[in-house]
Amino acid sequence: MKVAVVGLGKAGLPLAAVIAEAGLDVVGIDVDKKRCKQINDGVNPIPEEAGLEKLIKKYGGKTLIATSIYADAKDCTFFVVIVPLFIDEQNNADFSLLENAFRNVGKLLKKGDCVVLETTVPPGTTEKIVKDWLEKESGLVVGDFYLAHSPERIMTGYSISRLKEFPKIIGGVDAASGQKAYDVYRYFIGSLSLVSSSRVAEFVKVIEGCYRFTNIALANELFKIALELDIDFYESQKAANHEFCHIHLPSTGVGGHCIPVYPWFLIKQMKKQQKEDYTVVLKASHTVNEDMIKFFSQHIIQHCKKINKPLKKVRICITGVSFRKGVKSIYKSRSIALAKYLEKLGMDVYVYDELYSKEEIEQMKLSFLTPDKADVVFDPFTLKIEILK
Numbered sequence: 077m078k079v080a081v082v083g084l085g086k087a088g089l090p091l092a093a094v095i096a097e098a099g100l101d102v103v104g105i106d107v108d109k110k111r112c113k114q115i116n117d118g119v120n121p122i123p124e125e126a127g128l129e130k131l132i133k134k135y136g137g138k139t140l141i142a143t144s145i146y147a148d149a150k151d152c153t154f155f156v157v158i159v160p161l162f163i164d165e166q167n168n169a170d171f172s173l174l175e176n177a178f179r180n181v182g183k184l185l186k187k188g189d190c191v192v193l194e195t196t197v198p199p200g201t202t203e204k205i206v207k208d209w210l211e212k213e214s215g216l217v218v219g220d221f222y223l224a225h226s227p228e229r230i231m232t233g234y235s236i237s238r239l240k241e242f243p244k245i246i247g248g249v250d251a252a253s254g255q256k257a258y259d260v261y262r263y264f265i266g267s268l269s270l271v272s273s274s275r276v277a278e279f280v281k282v283i284e285g286c287y288r289f290t291n292i293a294l295a296n297e298l299f300k301i302a303l304e305l306d307i308d309f310y311e312s313q314k315a316a317n318h319e320f321c322h323i324h325l326p327s328t329g330v331g332g333h334c335i336p337v338y339p340w341f342l343i344k345q346m347k348k349q350q351k352e353d354y355t356v357v358l359k360a361s362h363t364v365n366e367d368m369i370k371f372f373s374q375h376i377i378q379h380c381k382k383i384n385k386p387l388k389k390v391r392i393c394i395t396g397v398s399f400r401k402g403v404k405s406i407y408k409s410r411s412i413a414l415a416k417y418l419e420k421l422g423m424d425v426y427v428y429d430e431l432y433s434k435e436e437i438e439q440m441k442l443s444f445l446t447p448d449k450a451d452v453v454f455d456p457f458t459l460k461i462e463i464l465k
């Protein structure tokens with residue numbers, strides 16, 4: 077069997093490498109030609125991903141061939157699609173990358189082939205939208221081919237071990253599709269659980285994100301209250317957590333293209349169905365998480381006031397620009413939002429991140445400074461503030 081993996085990003089490439097490691101031939105498709113060349117040369121484009129380098133060196137350009145040409149996957153009988161789904165300014169899902177990928181896959185589809193969507197999507201997407209794209213492009217109907225959803229549950233940095241150990245969910249648009257996809261995934265996924273439909277599989281991943289999103293909002297709220305009451309939040313959180321209580325860590329909000337995105341799938345879907353009042357907690361959580369920027373700006377400014385300099389001359393350095401420590405991505409980066417907000421307040425703010433060069437930070441329209449040259453240093457990942465002078 078030859079497997080095609082469409083999208084060789086932080087989620088798709090580790091998956092493609094794990095499939096190759098299981099002994100299957102893989103054609104990886106990505107629009108990024110430079111990335112394809114790197115992979116075929118045995119060079120790992122995601123250095124922060126533990127264990128990936130070894131696999132790319134061993135299989136890249138051999139049993140894992142990367143290409144930007146969809147037709148190179150015409151002999152494949154199993155297709156996995158994992159390209160991003162972003163939300164626009166109004167928080168509506170933008171399906172354009174998915175549509176492009178599926179329409180191209182549809183053109184290659186033959187009777188008996190199986191297609192699995194791994195990108196997290198609003199519930200119902202696989203059985204309605206994806207099915208429609210594939211049927212239109214291929215001239216076939218579900219029954220001629222199989223279609224399922226299996227949400228990616230990795231975490232960048234731990235993807236290989238997650239794919240081998242973490243329970244993965246799979247569900248088909250019909251029973252035969254679920255079973256077919258399950259039987260193939262068992263070759264390369266360590267722990268797999270078949271659910272009754274693609275809609276359930278989609279919902280599982282979305283509600284997992286909503287759980288994290290609202291619990292981060294709760295932690296943020298409790299963190300502010302603890303500070304106000306002069307209580308050590310971290311000591312309290314550690315003592316409070318047990319089997320039935322899992323208070324999360326506070327943060328400057330939620331970044332990345334996963335957790336802050338998924339609640340909007342449900343908020344927007346309920347709005348369409350005139351059930352906006354079903355999403356009160358999700359919407360309030362969004363407000364709490366977003367407002368952490370204002371809270372930390374004030375917190376930082378309080379520290380700046382302790383420096384013997386005019387307030388607007390105090391050099392603030394935020395030591396991290398990526399949305400999560402160690403992951404080179406700035407999608408919905410809270411540090412960028414924080415830096416821009418402090419700038420708007422007239423503060424002298426800089427950014428430093430060991431994953432990004434001075435030029436890359438300046439391209440984000442931010443000022444670069446190494447932390448040793450600052451007066452006040454704020455670590456957005458630990459929330460610690462340090463006064464250097």
Ligand SMILES: NC(=O)c1ccc[n+]([C@@H]2O[C@H](COP(=O)([O-])OP(=O)(O)OC[C@H]3O[C@@H](n4cnc5c(N)ncnc54)[C@H](O)[C@@H]3O)[C@@H](O)[C@H]2O)c1
Pocket residue numbers: 082083084085086087088105106107108111158159160161173174176177194195196197228229230231232333334
């Ligand atoms: N990264 C994670 O930790 C993570 C975790 C869970 C789920 N996911 C899911 O995986 C999805 C993808 O995330 P990612 O982190 O891999 O994104 P990414 O930005 O790292 O990679 C996406 C890749 O897809 C390629 N691409 C875009 N459009 C394409 C097209 N039409 N055809 C072929 N290739 C195309 C891009 O060039 C890029 O290399 C997310 O939207 C999310 O649903 C990611």
